[in-house]
Amino acid sequence: MCRLAAQDPRIVLLTGDLGYMVMEPFQRQFPDRFFNAGVAEQNMIGLATGLAEAGFLPYTYSIAAFAALRPFEFIRNGPVMHNLPVRIVGMGAGFEYGHAGPTHYGTEDIAVLRTLNGLTVVIPADPAQTTAAMLATSKLPGPVYYSLGKDDRAVLPELGGQFELGRIQIVRVGRDLAMVTMGSLAREALTAASELAVHGIESCVAVVSNFNPDPVDDLADLLANHSQVITVEAQALSGGLAACVGTIIASHGLACRLKPLAVRTPPDGTSGSQQDRWRKHGLDRASIVSSVLTTVRAAYP
Amino acid sequence: MLSTLDKGLYPNAIRRLILDQSKRANVGHIGSCLCVAEILAALYGEVIKGNPGDPDRDRFVLSKGHAALALYAVLRLRGQITDEELNTFYCDGSFLGVHPERAVPGIDFSTGSLGHGLSIAAGAALAARMQESRRRLFCLISDAECNEGSVWEAAMFAAHHKLHNLHVIIDANGQQAFGLTRDVLNASNLNERWNSFGWRVSEVDGHSVSALVNVFSSGSSDSAPHVAIAKTTFGRGVSFMEQGRPLSQAHLPVHPINWHYLPMSDQEYEIARAELERAR
Numbered sequence: 001m002c003r004l005a006a007q008d009p010r011i012v013l014l015t016g017d018l019g020y021m022v023m024e025p026f027q028r029q030f031p032d033r034f035f036n037a038g039v040a041e042q043n044m045i046g047l048a049t050g051l052a053e054a055g056f057l058p059y060t061y062s063i064a065a066f067a068a069l070r071p072f073e074f075i076r077n078g079p080v081m082h083n084l085p086v087r088i089v090g091m092g093a094g095f096e097y098g099h100a101g102p103t104h105y106g107t108e109d110i111a112v113l114r115t116l117n118g119l120t121v122v123i124p125a126d127p128a129q130t131t132a133a134m135l136a137t138s139k140l141p142g143p144v145y146y147s148l149g150k151d152d153r154a155v156l157p158e159l160g161g162q163f164e165l166g167r168i169q170i171v172r173v174g175r176d177l178a179m180v181t182m183g184s185l186a187r188e189a190l191t192a193a194s195e196l197a198v199h200g201i202e203s204c205v206a207v208v209s210n211f212n213p214d215p216v217d218d219l220a221d222l223l224a225n226h227s228q229v230i231t232v233e234a235q236a237l238s239g240g241l242a243a244c245v246g247t248i249i250a251s252h253g254l255a256c257r258l259k260p261l262a263v264r265t266p267p268d269g270t271s272g273s274q275q276d277r278w279r280k281h282g283l284d285r286a287s288i289v290s291s292v293l294t295t296v297r298a299a300y301p
Numbered sequence: 302m303l304s305t306l307d308k309g310l311y312p313n314a315i316r317r318l319i320l321d322q323s324k325r326a327n328v329g330h331i332g333s334c335l336c337v338a339e340i341l342a343a344l345y346g347e348v349i350k351g352n353p354g355d356p357d358r359d360r361f362v363l364s365k366g367h368a369a370l371a372l373y374a375v376l377r378l379r380g381q382i383t384d385e386e387l388n389t390f391y392c393d394g395s396f397l398g399v400h401p402e403r404a405v406p407g408i409d410f411s412t413g414s415l416g417h418g419l420s421i422a423a424g425a426a427l428a429a430r431m432q433e434s435r436r437r438l439f440c441l442i443s444d445a446e447c448n449e450g451s452v453w454e455a456a457m458f459a460a461h462h463k464l465h466n467l468h469v470i471i472d473a474n475g476q477q478a479f480g481l482t483r484d485v486l487n488a489s490n491l492n493e494r495w496n497s498f499g500w501r502v503s504e505v506d507g508h509s510v511s512a513l514v515n516v517f518s519s520g521s522s523d524s525a526p527h528v529a530i531a532k533t534t535f536g537r538g539v540s541f542m543e544q545g546r547p548l549s550q551a552h553l554p555v556h557p558i559n560w561h562y563l564p565m566s567d568q569e570y571e572i573a574r575a576e577l578e579r580a581r
Contacts, residue, residue, distance in 0.1 A: 012431075032431070035462075043454035046420020047427065053409065054428030074451070077414050078421065082403060 001059065004138055005030050012051055016041045016062035018091070023061070045071040048086040049078035057085050057138075063097065064090030064106030064147055068113055079143035080118045086143045093123065093147040093183050094234025095277035102267035105277075106147060110182075111239030113145045114211045120144045120165070121211040125186040127152050128161030129209060136163050149184040156187050156207075165210055168218040174202030177292060178226040178256075180219070182208045182233055182241055184274075185283060189232045192288035199289075201296060208241055219248050223256045228299060230259045230292055234283060237262040259295045261288065309378050310346040312338035312510065313577050316538045318374035318387070320577070324570045326391035330399065332536035332560035334371040336474045336507070337441065340531055341375045343513035344439055344470075353381065353407060357436045360425055362410050364418020365443040365472060366400035372408070373397055381407040416449025418442065419469065423459045426467040426526075437466045439517075445477030448486050453498065456526075460499030463524040468517060469500075471528060472507065476535040476557050495528045507531030536560045538580065539573040548572065 002025055005011040012033045013026050027034045037044035041062055048058035060067065067090035068075070079086035090109050097104035113121050122137060122144060124130035130148055137144050158171040171186070172193050181189040186207045193203040206222055208215060223229055223245070233241040242260030249256050263281050270280075278284035282291065315338040323331050344361060351358025363372050373390060376382045382397075382405065389395035396404045400413030412418045422440035429436045446452060459467050471491060475482050483489055496502045501523045505516045516529045535557045536542025545557040549566035553559055565573065 035427075037458060038454075038461075040451075040454035040458070042416075042451040043420040043423070043458055046417060046451070046455060047424035047458065049410075050421040050424020050426070051428045052424075053421075054425055054432065056428055056431070058424075073414060074417060074420070077411070077417055081411050 001026050002029055004134065005033065008057060008138070010055060010057040012056045012058045014044050014048055014058055014060045016044050016060070016066060018062050041066050041070040042074045045074040045078055045086070045088070049074075049082060049084060052079065052084035052086050053082065057087070059087040059089055061089045061091065063092050063104055064109045065104055067091070068106070068109035068145065072112060075113070075119070075143070075145075076116055080116050083118060083142050085141055088143070088145045090145065090147050092150050094185065095274045096150055096184070098274045098277050099271055101271040107234060107263045108236045108239075109145075110147050110211070111236050111243070114239055114244075117212065118142055119212055121147070123147045123182045123209050124149070124163065125159055125183055125207050125209060126154060126156040128155065129159055129163050132161045132163040133209065136165065147183065151184065154184050154187060156190065158190065159186070159207060163209055166213045166215050168215045168222070169207045169209065170204060171207055172203065172205040174204040176201045176228075177203045177296065178222055178229040179203045179205045180208060180222075180229060180231045180241060180245055181205065185232050185234050185278070188278065188283065188285050189288060192285045192292070195285065195289050196292055199293060201292060203292070208244070211244065214244055216248055219245060220252050220254070223249055223254050224252070226256055228257050228259070228295060230261060230288070230295065232261045232283060232288055234278070234281075235262055237264050257299070259291060261291055310342045310375065312342045313538065313580055314378055315342060315371060315374045316577055317574070318377060319370050320539075320565070320570065320573050322370055322373070322387065322390045324565050325388070327564045328391055328399065329560070329562045329564050330367050330370065331563075331565065332476070332542055332557065333365065333443075333474075334368045335539060335542065336533040336535050336537045337368050337371050337472050338538065339508045339510050340441060340470055340472065340513060340533075341371055343510045343517070345375045345379060346510070347514045348517040349439060351436065357434045359437045359439060360409050360422075362412065362418040362422040362425070362438065362440040363401055364412055364422070364440055365415065365446060366412035366418070368441075368472075369397075369399060369401040372401055373405075376405070376407045379407070415443070415446045416451040419452050420455040422467060422469075423455045423464060426459065426464040427462060429466055430464065437468060439468050439470065441470045441472060443477075444471055444473040444475065444482050444488065444491060445485070447471070447488055447491065447494075456495065456498045456500065459526040464526045465524050467526040469526070469528040471530045472533050473530050474533045474535040476561065478558075478561060480558065491530050495530075499525055501525045501527045503527070503529045505529050505531050507533035508537055539576055541569070541572065
């Protein structure tokens with residue numbers, strides 16, 4: 001952010017009163033371009049809309065659930081309807097705020113914001129891809145939503161920090177199965193793929209890092225070459241990655257069976273670490289392996 | 302004589318266009334449009350400065366977007382849209398819908414969802430300050446719109462940041478979509494509420510152009526944002542609308558709410574038009 005702001009005087013940073021130990025460098029370096037909007041996410045998006053209309057490039061920051069869900073309608077009627085370059089950053093994708101509980105989970109932000117035509121949705125899988133994605137999208141004329149992971153140690157070296165709008169990244173090749181994933185779960189999926197290789201199943205692992213435009217051509221090419229695909233995401237089943245992949249399969253008439261791994265059950269009052277939540281929702285490495293083995297055995301008895 | 306009137310921005314000229322277009326399109330929201338005629342006449346005739354192409358021109362946000370037809374009437378009288386364009390109001394494929402769209406010349410912000418406009422106006426006012434521009438922001442909201450929590454989020458921000466280039470006008474007509482504001486969520490003490498949020502508050506007759514102009518031209522050294530609570534009458538200018546009487550539908554109870562929804566019959570239109578002619 002500081003690098004971008006040093007190059008672009010239009011950049012303004014707004015926070016919804018969050019970002020302890022994250023915001024301070026920007027605040028120190030650009031005190032005139034930093035505003036704490038308070039715990040008021042709707043107003044924060046409204047402010048950003050007014051600032052963007054006047055020629056600024058505002059970034060808003062909060063926890064994904066608060067950044068995306070509370071002000072959803074302000075995002076729709078503001079930056080999207082006015083086609084203004086507001087950048088909305090949602091931190092703590094999926095179950096990253098594990099012990100904080102379900103109010104803090106980012107398990108619908110991508111699915112919900114994907115419905116807004118005109119809003120580019122970016123889901124980096126690791127810090128290097130986050131940097132690449134922010135640089136690649138900073139000059140887009142329309143609005144962007146970033147669903148970010150907060151763990152700097154969760155790196156995916158196979159990705160090499162690659163990011164391209166409308167494209168997917170293949171981080172592992174394999175002929176038996178396509179595995180399509182996004183966000184910090186990409187690492188879990190890749191580990192599962194290595195374990196599946198021990199069972200003699202070679203998976204092609206693809207990372208989706210942006211929607212609107214959806215990577216339709218890349219996914220259609222991938223799915224045309226596989227009879228089975230498993231999607232792995234820490235998002236609600238409806239509207240997220242599985243919905244995108246399923247639509248491509250159906251609309252292209254592809255002979256590919258979809259096994260979607262996603263969040264399917266309502267909150268039950270429990271909380272736990274991210275790993276615990278992945279396990280609970282069948283998204284951790286062991287669950288992915290087990291789902292694939294079941295699926296493959298059913299297909300090739 | 303005010304230059305407002307020299308420019309042809311007579312409140313009743315605005316009202317005539319509102320009635321003509323509402324009748325042609327056979328739509329409602331007439332009461333909400335009629336009651337802001339003086340507010341818009343004052344703002345666009347006297348208060349708002351700068352030519353349409355000037356980046357430092359004052360900006361207006363019609364947060365009570367359902368009064369867009371009144372704004373279209375003003376834009377027509379100012380020559381920013383043509384008769385042909387105005388006659389597309391409510392037509393399929395037109396930019397002139399029931400709520401304002403920024404695609405229309407003279408409209409900077411699309412609105413329609415109550416509680417949205419003030420936060421945009423606050424952001425635009427902040428932008429003006431950061432750009433060291435003298436432009437001001439005017440935002441028209443309704444008293445019922447103050448039901449929305451987001452209005453108060455924006456009010457807190459604007460006061461904290463001393464956005465004295467931001468002026469809010471509350472169309473206090475006492476009416477909302479399903480009843481009287483005092484019966485729905487009573488906020489009769491709007492003055493105290495805004496004052497306690499750190500705003501400079503004026504109260505003004507919302508049907509006096511000169512009083513409205515005065516409220517916005519009386520300069521203040523105050524660093525607080527400014528809100529003018531403009532007392533208005535729903536359906537102002539057409540007696541049976543002010544009284545809440547639907548002449549053609551005698552079975553409906555008498556209530557101001559009727560003219561939030563009803564389109565006019567031929568008879569109602571003739572009577573309303575005649576009243577405006579007599580009031581010239």
